[in-house]
Amino acid sequence: MATQADNxxxxxxxxxxxxxxxxxxxxxxxxxxxxxxxxIASNTLHQSIFxxxxxxxxxxxxxxxxQKLTDTxxxxxxxxxxxxxxxxxxxxxxxxDLENAVKEANMLVFVTPHQFxxxxxxxxIGKIKPDAEAISLIKGMEVKKEGPCLISKLIxxxxxxxxxxxxxANIANEIALEKFSEATVGYRxxxxxxxxxxxxxxxxxxxxxxxxDVEGVELCGTLKNVVAIAAGLVDGLDMGNxxxxxxxxxxxxxxxxxxxxxxxxxxxxxxFESCGVADLIxxxxxxxxxxxxxxxxRNGGKRSFDELEAELLQGQxxxxxxxxxxxxEVLRHRGWQASFPLFTTVHEIxxxxxxxxxxxxxxxxxxx
Amino acid sequence: MATQADNxxxxxxxxxxxxxxxxxxxxxxxxxxxxxxxxIASNTLHQSIFxxxxxxxxxxxxxxxxQKLTDTxxxxxxxxxxxxxxxxxxxxxxxxDLENAVKEANMLVFVTPHQFxxxxxxxxIGKIKPDAEAISLIKGMEVKKEGPCLISKLIxxxxxxxxxxxxxANIANEIALEKFSEATVGYRxxxxxxxxxxxxxxxxxxxxxxxxDVEGVELCGTLKNVVAIAAGLVDGLDMGNxxxxxxxxxxxxxxxxxxxxxxxxxxxxxxFESCGVADLIxxxxxxxxxxxxxxxxRNGGKRSFDELEAELLQGQxxxxxxxxxxxxEVLRHRGWQASFPLFTTVHEIxxxxxxxxxxxxxxxxxxx
Numbered sequence: 001m002a003t004q005a006d007n008x009x010x011x012x013x014x015x016x017x018x019x020x021x022x023x024x025x026x027x028x029x030x031x032x033x034x035x036x037x038x039x040i041a042s043n044t045l046h047q048s049i050f051x052x053x054x055x056x057x058x059x060x061x062x063x064x065x066x067q068k069l070t071d072t073x074x075x076x077x078x079x080x081x082x083x084x085x086x087x088x089x090x091x092x093x094x095x096x097d098l099e100n101a102v103k104e105a106n107m108l109v110f111v112t113p114h115q116f117x118x119x120x121x122x123x124x125i126g127k128i129k130p131d132a133e134a135i136s137l138i139k140g141m142e143v144k145k146e147g148p149c150l151i152s153k154l155i156x157x158x159x160x161x162x163x164x165x166x167x168x169a170n171i172a173n174e175i176a177l178e179k180f181s182e183a184t185v186g187y188r189x190x191x192x193x194x195x196x197x198x199x200x201x202x203x204x205x206x207x208x209x210x211x212x213d214v215e216g217v218e219l220c221g222t223l224k225n226v227v228a229i230a231a232g233l234v235d236g237l238d239m240g241n242x243x244x245x246x247x248x249x250x251x252x253x254x255x256x257x258x259x260x261x262x263x264x265x266x267x268x269x270x271x272f273e274s275c276g277v278a279d280l281i282x283x284x285x286x287x288x289x290x291x292x293x294x295x296x297x298r299n300g301g302k303r304s305f306d307e308l309e310a311e312l313l314q315g316q317x318x319x320x321x322x323x324x325x326x327x328x329e330v331l332r333h334r335g336w337q338a339s340f341p342l343f344t345t346v347h348e349i350x351x352x353x354x355x356x357x358x359x360x361x362x363x364x365x366x367x368x
Numbered sequence: 369m370a371t372q373a374d375n376x377x378x379x380x381x382x383x384x385x386x387x388x389x390x391x392x393x394x395x396x397x398x399x400x401x402x403x404x405x406x407x408i409a410s411n412t413l414h415q416s417i418f419x420x421x422x423x424x425x426x427x428x429x430x431x432x433x434x435q436k437l438t439d440t441x442x443x444x445x446x447x448x449x450x451x452x453x454x455x456x457x458x459x460x461x462x463x464x465d466l467e468n469a470v471k472e473a474n475m476l477v478f479v480t481p482h483q484f485x486x487x488x489x490x491x492x493i494g495k496i497k498p499d500a501e502a503i504s505l506i507k508g509m510e511v512k513k514e515g516p517c518l519i520s521k522l523i524x525x526x527x528x529x530x531x532x533x534x535x536x537a538n539i540a541n542e543i544a545l546e547k548f549s550e551a552t553v554g555y556r557x558x559x560x561x562x563x564x565x566x567x568x569x570x571x572x573x574x575x576x577x578x579x580x581d582v583e584g585v586e587l588c589g590t591l592k593n594v595v596a597i598a599a600g601l602v603d604g605l606d607m608g609n610x611x612x613x614x615x616x617x618x619x620x621x622x623x624x625x626x627x628x629x630x631x632x633x634x635x636x637x638x639x640f641e642s643c644g645v646a647d648l649i650x651x652x653x654x655x656x657x658x659x660x661x662x663x664x665x666r667n668g669g670k671r672s673f674d675e676l677e678a679e680l681l682q683g684q685x686x687x688x689x690x691x692x693x694x695x696x697e698v699l700r701h702r703g704w705q706a707s708f709p710l711f712t713t714v715h716e717i718x719x720x721x722x723x724x725x726x727x728x729x730x731x732x733x734x735x736x
Contacts, residue, residue, distance in 0.1 A: 169613040180728035182614045245537040246550045249646035278617035360548035
């Protein structure tokens with residue numbers, strides 16, 4: 001078990017110069033984006049198929065010191081605002097100009113809050129290389145009555161390029177500290193492209209497996225937040241590990257069942273991957289959705305999620321409650337509520353229609 | 369979601385008298401056995417297909433008060449030694465005579481420590497009804513070089529009767545307090561028989577799903593203990609939820625892969641049931657295997673599992689370490705070690721061949 005991933009050869013081959021190499025740009029520079037840049041920059045230095053330089057589009061901010069965030073990153077190799085104390089790599093270039101950042105890239109990594117993606121894509125139309133490949137690291141999406149707005153589909157539709165996704169049990173700060181973790185790349189057609197993405201981000205402590213199921217992988221990253229609300233309610237009710245495990249299992253079953261109903265190509269085995277069961281475990285053990293839901297149940301549902309979110313999260317946003325509402329609309333629109341008792345109940349608890357204790361009142365007639 | 373299980377009709381039908389009804393005997397009276405008796409006794413009272421009385425074979429003990437355990441159970445309706453404070457039901461009869469306890473039963477529930485089962489079966493040969501059906505609630509089994517000694521198979525081979533299994537995320541004391549939980553019945557051929565077992569044990573807070581995969585369901589209950597050792601090591605190394613989720617996921621993958629290699633009939637979907645992912649979560653969050661492994665890692669592997677077990681568990685036994693050793697022998701015997709890095713590493717850590725930190729040093733070449 002001491003084997004290293006094959007991408008950790010210490011020196012880049014000499015013949016690399018002159019060959020056609022993939023140029024990588026990361027669009028986004030928050031906490032998870034900065035960790036992704038660190039992983040990628042450590043690989044592009046040593047693998048001849050990639051150009052050394054990794055360009056990172058940074059939404060420019062002026063720091064309290066009066067300096068610009070991009071200047072500080074380029075001087076210190078650190079994202080002092082969103083990932084302080086971690087060196088990103090000397091081959092990382094922060095760029096505040098979106099168009100300039102992407103213009104030479106043939107590998108585009110998107111990692112921004114999901115609500116910004118439509119605007120970013122609009123700005124990128126006609127500005128990227130036609131042969132570029134994309135990957136989305138964005139967890140969470142809007143779910144409309146007609147179905148979920150997959151970010152990978154948004155990118156493909158607006159920019160006319162292929163888009164993979166990377167999801168998994170990934171707490172950014174733990175990976176920044178090089179603690180062992182895994183992730184899943186979901187792809188549609190080309191395994192070769194997925195394997196290239198895996199090579200770009202894998203390290204000895206970050207193992208990436210490609211799975212041909214882009215919808216299944218991407219939906220996991222959104223639906224798990226609804227289950228985390230349920231798990232937090234169980235914590236707040238002091239029900240114990242037995243009940244929590246049952247609720248997590250039922251949640252995973254409903255994630256799987258809903259994904260398969262929405263996209264017939266979704267595979268059962270995807271939910272055994274890091275994006276499925278592992279991300280669910282991480283999110284239900286820690287995470288802000290779980291935390292606020294625990295507080296909600298401890299207060300007997302008397303203080304709203306909005307109020308507790310404002311108090312506990314200092315400006316960070318909770319996704320589970322809005323996703324639960326959106327999923328509920330889909331279920332109602334299609335007449336599927338009876339098959340998804342957990343998803344339905346999470347929403348009904350969140351709006352005060354049911355008490356928190358309803359989360360453990362199940363019938364046997366739920367989704368298979 | 370307010371629907372109740374259909375077995376909770378308040379009054380047993382009058383026409384029941386005279387009809388041929390199933391008589392139930394529970395062989396075993398420990399903590400989990402007593403909880404099973406409570407679940408069963410609440411159902412036999414109200415469902416006309418079952419005879420009211422539930423007989424429980426109790427290995428006779430003399431209590432510190434000088435009274436016999438069976439007499440006390442029959443007088444107080446409580447197993448004062450193994451499940452104090454919980455009423456089992458007035459229709460429960462404790463019987464110290466094994467042959468007498470089983471002679472009229474056509475539903476036999478086995479719930480003893482696994483190492484006693486061979487001896488019990490020997491005593492039962494020729495003493496049970498030929499049309500009896502059995503179910504095993506026994507988690508854990510010996511794994512010989514040639515493969516695992518399934519308790520369900522031992523019962524079928526020695527007694528010539530069909531045997532289902534019941535496994536799941538089941539902490540006995542939490543179910544005794546009627547906290548919401550689930551379980552899985554694994555069956556070989558007859559779904560009708562499995563559904564009868566489900567009716568016998570299901571309540572509004574204990575949901576049971578039948579699955580046609582007796583080997584898969586039963587193996588989960590044993591192999592999860594090896595994964596719990598791995599999870600405990602991660603806890604002791606303070607690696608965080610990310611790493612723990614990854615290790616649990618890899619463990620579940622190896623449980624699934626090994627079960628399928630050993631029994632080609634094993635189904636992937638079994639591992640989504642309570643016996644699979646839910647029991648794994650419960651066992652890796654709490655449980656004695658996890659606890660002792662955490663202490664082992666905190667001591668840097670310098671104090672043996674035997675020593676820590678004696679210190680921490682007050683006479684209770686750890687199963688994960690012996691199962692890991694037995695599984696290792698199977699893997700070595702068949703040349704499968706490279707495909708099962710987690711199982712292999714748990715054993716090599718437990719014998720001091722590798723340090724506890726080896727649990728997170730993985731290659732990408734593991735089991736699919």
